[in-house]
Structure formats: structure tokens, C-alpha cells
Amino acid sequence: MVKSSTPVWVLLFSFMFGFEKPRVTLIGIIMVIVFGVFLTVEGETKFDMVGFVLVLVASVVSGLRWNLTQLLLQQDRLGINSPIATLYYLSPIMFVTMLFLSFVVEHPLDQFRQSEHFDNPYHVVESFGLMAIGGLLAFAMLLAEFALIKSTNTVTLSVAGISKEIVVISLSVAIYGDELTSKNILGLIVSIAGIIGYNYYKLSKSQQSNKGQYQMIPMTMSRKLED
DSSP: OOGGGGHOOOOOOHHTSSSOOOHHHHHHHHHHHHHHHHHHOOOOOOHHHHHHHHHHHHHHHHHEEEHHHEEEHHHGGGTTTTTHHHHHHHHHHHHHHHHIIIIIOOOOHHHHHHHEEEEEEEEOOOOOOHHHHHHHHHHHHHHHHHOOHHHHHSSHHHHHHHHHHHHHHHHHHOOOOOOHHHHHHHHHHHHHHHHHHHHHHHHHHHHHHHHHHHHHHHHHHHHHOOO
């Protein structure tokens, strides 16, 4: 449930960095989406304070991370204003950080020795093959996310992430037979309504911007004719 607050932190950091202007309509739409996600995942009865704090910190840091990424993508003078260049410079530090945490927390070497997925050459090839496929998909997803941030902003990425969660939940119901309560279904409907509202909001802003640009052309031309 706490993870559903991520769009709120993304929006707050967008306001702080100046990527978005505070508007009641935008805030209302994001709150509707968050409420829908909250209803969709509602049902967890066991509360753990450590887990709560960790997930909350992860949500806050996630919002900060994507806004810093947008800041990098908009800095042409740094030379990393494309998705490929950004990923090229960010990947090494991400790899080192994750590798260090993996060795400290998960002890992967011990896991390899004890895991049935690495007990013979066939399982080793199969496991590394699946990891390679997952890595390629993650690489493609990161490129798509960076390209989306470059073309739009982090709030749009956050809303797209909610759309992904809805697809994942729908697939889990269709493929694995997961059951949803009436409250969960209501949450899906509310989330979809919020996403539709956000798309309409962005479309309206785009049309207003284009309309303003088109209105400037006759005025400029008329001044030239007068000169």
C-alpha cells in the first residue's frame, strides 16, 4: 500500500525541480490514481514497521531518482541528454552498487552452491539464459523509460508505471487465477479513470499550447507587412 504513494513523491519532486507547475487539476488526478492503486492492493493485514519504513523510503527515493534523471536528460551541455548516453554513464555505478549490496546482504556465492538451479551444467545454462533474457528486457525497459522522460516528464512516466501495474494484475488474474475482491476491482476502475483523466489533461494542455503558437503567426506576419 505504501508503494502506491510513489506518484505523489514524483509529483512533489517535480514541483520542487520546476518540471511541473502546481495545479489543482493535476494534483487531484494524481490523488485519484493513488487512491485507486491503494484500493487495488488493499488486503494486507500484517504490519511491520521496518518494512513500512523501507518501502516508504524507497518510494521517496524513487520519486527523487526519476526527477534527477529528467534533470540529467535536459542538460545538453553535459552531453548525456539522450537515453543511450544517460544509461551508458549511469549503468556502471548502478552495477557496482547492486553487486556490493548483493554480496553483503544476499551472499550469492553460497546461494549458487546450494541452489538446485546451478546443480548441473544444464541448469547453469538454463539459469544464466533466463537471467540474460531478463537483463535484455530490463535494458529495453530502461531505454523506454528514459526516452519517455526525455519526451515528456517524470509524472507521465509515473502514470505509465501505474498502467503497467494494472496490466500485471490483469495478467495475474487471467493466467494464474488470482482472485480480486470487489474493492480491488473498484480500485482498478478508479485507477483507469485517473489515467484517462491524466491523458485528457495532457491533451488539453498540448492543444492550448499549439493554439497559442498558431495565434502568434498572424500577428508576426501582420507586423512585417506593416513595416
